[in-house]
Amino acid sequence: MDFLRPASWEEALAAKAEHPTAVPIAGGTDVMVEINFDHRRPEYLLDLNRVGDLYEWEVGEDSVRLGASVPYSRIMENLRAELPGLALASHTVASPQIRNRGGVGGNLGTASPAGDAHPALLAAGAEVEAESVRGSRRIPIDAFYTGVKRNALAPDELIRAVHVRKADGPQQYSKVGTRNAMVIAVCAFGLALHPTTRTVRTGIGSAAPTPVRARTAEDFLNAALEEGGFWDNGKIIAPSVAKQFAQLCAAACNPIDDVRGTAGYRRHAVGVMARRTLTWTWESYRDAHRASKGAA
Numbered sequence: 634m635d636f637l638r639p640a641s642w643e644e645a646l647a648a649k650a651e652h653p654t655a656v657p658i659a660g661g662t663d664v665m666v667e668i669n670f671d672h673r674r675p676e677y678l679l680d681l682n683r684v685g686d687l688y689e690w691e692v693g694e695d696s697v698r699l700g701a702s703v704p705y706s707r708i709m710e711n712l713r714a715e716l717p718g719l720a721l722a723s724h725t726v727a728s729p730q731i732r733n734r735g736g737v738g739g740n741l742g743t744a745s746p747a748g749d750a751h752p753a754l755l756a757a758g759a760e761v762e763a764e765s766v767r768g769s770r771r772i773p774i775d776a777f778y779t780g781v782k783r784n785a786l787a788p789d790e791l792i793r794a795v796h797v798r799k800a801d802g803p804q805q806y807s808k809v810g811t812r813n814a815m816v817i818a819v820c821a822f823g824l825a826l827h828p829t830t831r832t833v834r835t836g837i838g839s840a841a842p843t844p845v846r847a848r849t850a851e852d853f854l855n856a857a858l859e860e861g862g863f864w865d866n867g868k869i870i871a872p873s874v875a876k877q878f879a880q881l882c883a884a885a886c887n888p889i890d891d892v893r894g895t896a897g898y899r900r901h902a903v904g905v906m907a908r909r910t911l912t913w914t915w916e917s918y919r920d921a922h923r924a925s926k927g928a929a
Contacts, residue, residue: 638680642764645684645791650766653788655679659687659702660734662727663743679791687738687793696799698762701738701792708737716797718753718804718823725749725808727815738792741777744784744843751778751844752823753806754797755836762794763787771796778843802826803917805910808838809902811893819894822882822906826914831855831864835907840886840899850881850907867922870915875908882907 637655639645649655655677658664667673681687687702690712697715699708705723709732713720719737726732726749740748741761759774763786777785786792804825810816823836833854835847857874858864883904888896 634675635677636680637677638683640683642684642686642793645679645681646764646766646789648679649791650789652677652679657681657742657791660704660731660736660739662731662735663739663745681791687736692799697797699737699795699797701741701794702736704734704736705732715799716753716757717800718757718806718825719750719797721804721806722749722753722808722821722823725806725810725818725821737795741784741792741795742786744778744782746778746781746841746843747818747821747839748844749808749818749821749838752821752836752838753804754795754823755844755846756804756823756825756834757800758798758825758827758834760796761785761792762796763790764793765789765791769793775846778845781842800825802828803914803921805914807906807910809894809906817893820886820888820899820902820906822903822910824907824910824914826918828864828918831859833858835882837882837886837903839893840888840903842887845885845887847882847885847907850878850885853881854878854911867919867926869919870911875911878911879904879908 637648639648656664656675657679659681687700689700690703691698692715697712705726708723709720726735737750740750754774760771761777762771772785779785806823808821809819818839820840821838825834833851835851837845837847883900886900886903888899890896
């Protein structure tokens with residue numbers, strides 16, 4: 634196994650172009666596990682630790698450009714207001730040591746359905762900035778996951794950053810594991826309210842071959858909120874609506890039985906998380922709505 638150590642982004646792209654099968658490694662929290670258990674034995678490892686701009690982020694007017702190697706701990710500390718769902722997801726990632734090393738780029742590159750960042754990125758509406766010596770492009774998160782641990786990157790492309798829309802409403806993230814820490818998700822769920830567009834987005838992890846959105850559930854809830862004037866009146870969502878939303882989220886799953894949980898349990902748990910996160914986010918929205926009316 635050869636170890637490639639580019640000192641700049643340009644060198645990294647050149648190395649990837651010359652060795653398309655090279656596996657990028659930055660935090661190493663996913664790659665090293667696979668190598669240590671002999672699940673993967675790449676011919677080349679492409680070490681990106683010396684590429685400084687991968688560790689930087691930029692807060693724009695409407696979105697955050699998050700470098701692929703920005704550690705989860707930095708997201709928790711510095712971007713909680715702009716990216717609350719991703720910050721909550723970051724809290725659930727393994728241990729403090731791994732949160733100090735791992736980043737969203739690694740989650741995306743591995744594309745495991747159990748990756749903790751995926752539901753939050755789907756719910757927030759992210760775009761993946763991919764680049765090669767041929768040029769740069771931005772891949773919508775909905776089109777990024779193409780199969781079990783497969784993504785839309787071309788063989789010569791690397792992930793440079795992730796563009797995530799700044800939260801314009803409450804966001805939540807929930808995860809079920811076999812214990813409270815250092816655990817791979819049995820299933821996970823992300824929910825984001827987008828009052829500006831009067832829409833709701835979801836993200837489901839570890840309950841299908843890829844991370845997925847519950848689109849039918851979103852359509853149902855979007856229609857219910859609009860028809861009831863909920864965005865304007867800030868009323869409590871009826872339990873029947875929350876129940877139907879939860880059932881549709883559970884139906885969006887296509888899980889398997891494995892050592893961490895059964896398919897039936899995963900569907901049930903996703904439904905429970907959907908109902909709870911909807912309750913939490915809508916209560917936060919109602920609080921903000923009442924506060925704005927009081928200020929007016």
